[in-house]
Amino acid sequence: xxxxxGTSAKPLALKTPPLSADYTMHVDExxxxxxxxxxxxxxxxHYDLRCIDDLHAMLKKHGEWMELGSAxxxxxxxxxxxxxxxxxxKNPVGGWYGLKxxxxxxxxxxxxxxxxxxxxxxVTHEARNNKMKAK
Numbered sequence: 001x002x003x004x005x006g007t008s009a010k011p012l013a014l015k016t017p018p019l020s021a022d023y024t025m026h027v028d029e030x031x032x033x034x035x036x037x038x039x040x041x042x043x044x045x046h047y048d049l050r051c052i053d054d055l056h057a058m059l060k061k062h063g064e065w066m067e068l069g070s071a072x073x074x075x076x077x078x079x080x081x082x083x084x085x086x087x088x089x090k091n092p093v094g095g096w097y098g099l100k101x102x103x104x105x106x107x108x109x110x111x112x113x114x115x116x117x118x119x120x121x122x123v124t125h126e127a128r129n130n131k132m133k134a135k
Contacts, residue, residue, distance in 0.1 A: 006026040007026050008037070011025060011039065012025045017068060017070075018126065018127050018130065019125050023038060023110065024038070024039045025037065025039075030046060035099060036049050036052070043103065044100075045100055045104075046100045046103075048099060050097075051107070052115065054092045054097075055082070055086070055115065056120045056134055059132065062133075065132070066133065067081045068083065068130045068132060069108045070106055070109035071106070072106065073106075077105075083105070087107065112130070112132045120134065
């Protein structure tokens with residue numbers, strides 16, 4: 001599905017689930033493939049663009065609230081969370097949606113607000129332990 005996410009010249013401005021940090025997302029081409037580009041300060045992360053539709057489908061099937069469980073790539077993700085699914089061998093890409101080695105994690109931090117902005121999910125905005133569910 002085509003989503004309106006923005007361009008490098010005009011990226012979509014977002015806030016992390018606890019509303020504590022600003023970041024942007026846009027779609028760009030990398031190695032002939034469309035990718036999601038997430039810019040947090042000076043850090044740039046890349047995610048496989050299909051993660052939006054894949055995550056939405058998984059959440060719809062899940063049917064209820066799911067903990068986000070955001071974690072850096074180097075840390076294990078809590079089982080049953082959006083973060084764990086975003087790196088699981090059981091997801092549709094068979095592993096990480098994050099494409100930049102060393103910065104492949106934080107799927108559970110940066111994807112949920114994008115899904116909310118696109119009208120695909122509801123996200124809680126507590127100081128910690130946020131959850132999401134499909135719309």
